[in-house]
Amino acid sequence: MGDDRESGFHERARSGPIHEYVVALRETWAPAKRLGATQTELARRGPFTEGTVSKYFSGGLIATDKFVDTLLTFVTTPPYGTVSFFEMATDQVTACEPQRARPPGC
Secondary structure, three states, X not given: OHHHHHHOOOHHHOOHHHHHHHHHHHHHHHHHHHOOOOHHHHHHXXXXXXXXXXXXXXXXXXXXXXXXXXXXXXXXXXXXXXXXXXXXXXXXXXXXXXXXXXXXXX
């Protein structure tokens, strides 16, 4: 149980399709985060509240299409992203959405 809390996953996102979806969101966000982007910056881009962004990344809420679009735009727009990353991120996030049929590996 401590590992789940440390990783920041909401209890409903500890396993299964929601977990895999949250992992895909986090992997999409990771390159921008490594370059110094903050969830506050992302929230302002939406506009979303910081708490809502946090809940999307923990699995407490399923991200809206608007958030996913905002995230993908954010991570592909300088200074945080590139066009080639956009294509990979779009495929990864949309393929792992919980309401869609899941391909192998999601």
